Amino acid sequence: MTAMATRPKKQVSVINACLLAGRILIENGSEMTRVIDTMQRIAHNAGIDSAQMFVTVTGIVVSLDDTPNAQVTSIERRTIDLGKVARVNELSREFAEQKLSLGMLIKRLQRIDNDIHTFPFWIRLFAASLLSAVLLIVFTQDYIDAPTGFVIGGIGYSVFYFFNRQFKVQFLSEFVASLTIGILAAIAVRVHLGVYIDNIIIGSIMPLVPGVPITNAVRDLVSGNLISGPARAVEALLSSVAIGSAIVCVLHFV
Structure with missing residues (x-):
């Protein structure tokens, strides 16, 4: 059985949400402080007390307690779309206020990621x-x-x-x-x-x-x-x- 399969489903979802939110923020022009803060808030509001994150302009590494391996995502493109940055921050606040479940947060993040541009x-x-x-x-x-x-x-x-x-x-x-x-x-x-x-x-x-x-x-x-x-x-x-x-x-x- 793979390491990923042994992880609790919730921890896998938290890692996916953090990686997706961080990647969207970096690809669309956010500064690193905002990226790290948003990812940590998502993990904390999902019930994870300790999460380790290493963020650069070309990749993100996320590891949670009691997980055998860290997960990585690469940043393949960078542009400026501060509308997407604002939308991710708004989703993070809604998740903190428990207006969204973790599954809904991931789906909404995927929708933002799939949008071509905020403005035509x-x-x-x-x-x-x-x-x-x-x-x-x-x-x-x-x-x-x-x-x-x-x-x-x-x-x-x-x-x-x-x-x-x-x-x-x-x-x-x-x-x-x-x-x-x-x-x-x-x-x-x-x-x-x-x-x-x-x-x-x-x-x-x-x-x-x-x-x-x-x-x-x-x-x-x-x-x-x-x-x-x-x-x-x-x-x-x-x-x-x-x-x-x-x-x-x-x-x-x-």
């Missing part, structure tokens, strides 16, 4: 375009180029979204999207649809800037996660280098 693409596209225009004005006080930034920012985000969906290489997707933004900004200024190429580029690349990974890296470092913090910092740095390199390539030939 058209909403994300509009948000990226609006962010580009607004931040162009905030950073440069240039109202004239805001409409151009709105359009180019949306196109750049679309290129990133579909290229990343096709090839699943985030850094390459950011490079191609930034290259597209730089070329379109140069064309817009050349045909007099824009005035300042620098301002248009600054606003349009903002949806691609890894703001959440940088914030999470700092929070992980401050909270003592000396593996996840540097790993996320390097990931954010690579994204920044990909974006900057593409813009430098465009400006070199303009």
Whole structure:
């Protein structure tokens, strides 16, 4: 008989719930402190007094008392969907208040995990375009180029979204999207649809800037996660280098 078969059914369910909740949180942009806290709360509210958890940006290990083996799940993708993070936290609170059984918690977590995105693409596209225009004005006080930034920012985000969906290489997707933004900004200024190429580029690349990974890296470092913090910092740095390199390539030939 395998080790898993000898475990009490409840402990198996608790481990599954913790691993699933933790994986969803990490894959969708949560900081490690929140991940560990949510998993520990699920285990505690399920009646487990002591649970050991080791969490990184690439995997999770969970072990409970009186269980012969730890269980592991890998993190295969990472994106930003804070809507899913909020939904997992809400389920954790409902479970703590005994509004959900352990079985219902797992089913609801699986439903969140199977959802493609909290928001459809058209909403994300509009948000990226609006962010580009607004931040162009905030950073440069240039109202004239805001409409151009709105359009180019949306196109750049679309290129990133579909290229990343096709090839699943985030850094390459950011490079191609930034290259597209730089070329379109140069064309817009050349045909007099824009005035300042620098301002248009600054606003349009903002949806691609890894703001959440940088914030999470700092929070992980401050909270003592000396593996996840540097790993996320390097990931954010690579994204920044990909974006900057593409813009430098465009400006070199303009």
